[in-house]
Amino acid sequence: MKYLLPFFLSMFVACGQKKENVDLIVINSNTYTVDADFSKAEAFAINDGKFVAVGTSDEIQGKYTSEAVVDAQGKTVTPGLIDAHCHFYGLGRNQQVVDLMGTNSYEEILEKVKEFQEQNPKNFILGRGWDQNDWEVKEFPTKDKLDALFPDTPVALTRIDGHALLVNQKALDMAGIKKRTKVKGGEIVKKDGKLTGVLVDNPMDMVYAIIPPMDRKAQIQALKDAERICLDYGLTTVNDAGLGRSTIELIDSLQQTGDLSIRVYAMVSASPGNLDYYLSREPIKTERLNVRSVKVYGDGALGSRGAAMREPYSDKPGHFGAMVTPVDAIEALADRIAATEYQMNTHAIGDSANVVVLRAYKRALAGKKDRRWKVEHAQIISPEYFDYFKEGVIPSVQPTHATSDMYWAGDRIGEEREKGAYAYKALLEKAGTVALGTDFPVEKVSPFLTFYAAVARKDLDNYPEGGYQMKDALTREETLKGMTIWAAYSNFEEDEKGSIEVGKFADFTLYSDNLMEVPIEDVPKIEVEQTYIAGKRVH
Known part of the structure; x- marks a missing residue:
C-alpha cells in the first residue's frame, strides 16, 4: 500500500490540474x-504567435x-523555410512582364513577346x-529582329541572371546609348562595330533610368503576388538581396496593416541615397521586417561572362569579366559599413571578385567580433x-x-578553376555554416529544388x-539547417x-512527404500542404 499511495496522489494531482488554453496545438506529427x-x-503548442x-x-x-x-x-513538419538569397520584390514584378524562363531559342522569345504585346499592349515592353x-x-x-517587330515601341528583355539586357534600337535611342558610349563596370556589346542591343551590368542602368516607374497599386500587387508564391512553397522568411528605401517602407506598411504576412530580411541596395539614409540610423527591426544589411555588387554573372576572373575566360581569350563596383569603392564601403551595426553582403561570382571581397572584409573587420x-x-x-571563411564570414x-551551370561551366572557366566552384561542402567545413537560397527569379522558387540540388x-x-562534383554535396541534415x-x-x-x-516564432511548414527520408529523386515532387507564420495558417 505504501508504494501505491504516491501513485494515487500523483494521479489525483494530475487529474485535478486545469489544462492551459492555447491558440493552437499540433499533434501526431513527424x-x-x-x-x-x-x-x-x-x-507542440502555440500561444501568442510563439511555441x-x-x-x-x-x-x-x-x-x-x-x-484549434x-x-x-x-x-513531416519542419521550421518555416528561409530563402537566404532571393529577389522577392523582383519575383512579384516579374508577374507583370513577359515570362521568358525556359525558352529554347531566340525565335521562341520573339513569339512570346509578340503574344504578350497583343494581349497586354504596353508603351514599354519588359x-x-x-x-x-x-x-x-x-x-x-542581336536586336535586328526586335527592331523589325517593334520599331516604335521600346523593348528591354533581361537575361535570367539579371546581369545582361537585350534592348531594341528604340530603347537605345531613348537611353542615349551610341556606339561611342563608354560605361565602366560592364560592356556595351558590339558585333562588327555595330551595337547588338546587348548590355552587360552597369550600362543596363541607362535603360532602367528611362523605364516608367510602377505605380503604387502595381507595386502592392507585385509584393502580394510574390508572397502568395512563396507561401505556397513553405517559405516564411525571405532575404531580399537588394531593395530601395521606398520598397522597404512599403513592405513595412503592408506588414503593419496585416496585408503582408511573410517575414522579410531586407538588404539595402548600396546606392548613395540609401547608404546615407540607413547608415546614419540604427537598424530597423520589427517582428516581420529586419533592415540591418547592405547589398553590394562585386561583379557580374558567369552566364553573361560578367563575373570577374583572375585569368581570362577559357572560352573567350582575353576576356576577364568586370568588377561592377571598383576595388577601391568596395574597400571604402567595407570600412564605412564596419563602423556601423550593419552587415555587408556582397555579390561575388568570379575568383577575382571573391579575392577582392574577402580581402576587404578581412581588413575592415580586423578586431571586430x-x-x-x-x-x-x-x-x-x-x-x-577558402581559409578566409574561417574568420566569421558566411557563405550564402x-x-x-x-x-543550372554545370553543363557549360567547365567550358567557360576550365577544369582547374571548376574544382573550386560551387564548393558548398568545402565552404561549410571552413565557415561552420552555410546559408542556402535560390536567387529567385533567377532560379525557380521551389525550396525542394534547392534541397535536391544540394544533396x-x-x-x-x-x-x-x-552527381556533379559530389565532393561538395551536402547531407540532408546540413541542407535543412542551411534552409x-x-x-x-x-x-x-x-x-x-x-x-x-x-x-521562438511559431513559423512552420507541413509537407506531403518526408523530405529527410524519401528517395532523393522524389524530393522535387514534394508539396507543401500547410504553411504557418506566428501560428496562423497562411497557406
Missing part, C-alpha cells in the same frame, strides 16, 4: 525541430487545450528570363582563399546555380550519373526563428 541536437518531436511547448502528443494534450488542433497524421546557354547556338542575340558578413554566391574560389550560396547535385533528368537555423543565424535571428523551440 517534426524535425532543427534544435541543437536535431531532435524530433510529435507535437510554448514541444514534446509528445500525450505530453502536449495532457497539459494544454485548444479550440491540427492532427498532422504522421506527416521581359525577363532568356538564357542563350539553353539555345542550340549559345551566343548573345561576430559581424557575420556574407559573401553572396561565393561561386568560384581560388584554393588559397544557391545550390540550383550549380545544377544529389543532379538535374531532374538524373544527369549527370553519380532554417543557419539562414536565421546569418540574419542574426537564430534566437527567434529557424527551429521549433519554446520561445
